[in-house]
Amino acid sequence: MNTKIRSDIEKIRYALLSHYGPLFWWPGNSPDEIAIGAILTQNTAWKNVEKAINNMKKATLLSFPAILQCDTTILAEAVRPSGYFNQKAKKLKILAKKVCQNGGKTITDFLKGKSTAAARKQLLDIWGIGRETADSILLYADNRRIFVVDAYTKRIFSRHGISAPDADYEIIRKMVENAVPADPAAYNEFHAGIVNLGKDFCHKQSPNCGACPLKALNPLPGQLT
Missing domain, CATH: 1.10.340.30 (Hypothetical protein; domain 2)
Incomplete structure (x- = not known):
């Protein structure tokens, strides 16, 4: 994986942590x-x-x-x-x-x-x-070191030029696991932040890029649909 992609993923992760703080996902008592x-x-x-x-x-x-x-x-x-x-x-x-x-x-x-x-x-x-x-x-x-890829991940990564819109699940998963420290807590918080960003700003239709905490990292400001 090239250095730029690794850096871009980490920038997104830190921006999400800065904006949302710890999210303590996933809800569940057991x-x-x-x-x-x-x-x-x-x-x-x-x-x-x-x-x-x-x-x-x-x-x-x-x-x-x-x-x-x-x-x-x-x-x-x-x-x-x-x-x-x-x-x-x-x-x-x-x-x-x-x-x-x-x-x-x-x-x-x-x-x-x-x-x-x-x-x-x-x-x-x-x-x-x-x-x-x-x-x-x-x-x-089970607290395993594996990253979860969902529709929000694919959408956000595609819009930030990290992966293609139709990139395979395994490609995106391995990209994240190679960029982020191999720690379940890090994967947990990153995925939780992505989910929240997708719900709050990076909508499938009419994304709110102007208010997005990743605004400074967006390579295509104002061009997303």
């Missing part, structure tokens, strides 16, 4: 709750995930043994606020079955003793878990 949230957040806003998680808490379903034993229709109704609730209930049931195999009870049990590459492959082999979801679980639920 690794299992974080892993469940990583599935529920697919194709929806976090506010909807919070409603679904609250429903699961009330029904004492925030553990993989409980999910495994629960009737799928009851689980689907609990996660309804997150959208695609039948699919997400199925995904949670499949993950719960994998987690609870061989006497396991938690996502930590499921990932323990495996390298990050092996743990990632194990997650990706499960139906309904793609790269962003797998990496979210690894970083936020």
Whole structure:
């Protein structure tokens, strides 16, 4: 990776830290709750995930043994606020079955003793878990040194000339991991800052570049659509 790209990524990271401060993302009281949230957040806003998680808490379903034993229709109704609730209930049931195999009870049990590459492959082999979801679980639920790439990352990096609009997930992930210190806390805060920037300023349509904390770093001021 060339020196300019590395420098640009670090400049963005420091600007986000300066603007937002520590964000303490991901919300969740346990690794299992974080892993469940990583599935529920697919194709929806976090506010909807919070409603679904609250429903699961009330029904004492925030553990993989409980999910495994629960009737799928009851689980689907609990996660309804997150959208695609039948699919997400199925995904949670499949993950719960994998987690609870061989006497396991938690996502930590499921990932323990495996390298990050092996743990990632194990997650990706499960139906309904793609790269962003797998990496979210690894970083936020298991404190692994892996960066999460999402639509906000692709949009911001593309607009700042760091990567192409259609750049592959793995290319962007490796760029960040080569530029940022290999520390889960650094990856955590950087991703959280990117998410907040995407919500607050770097909108898909009509980005607010004039007020953006990355304004000084924007190579194309006033030209974004």
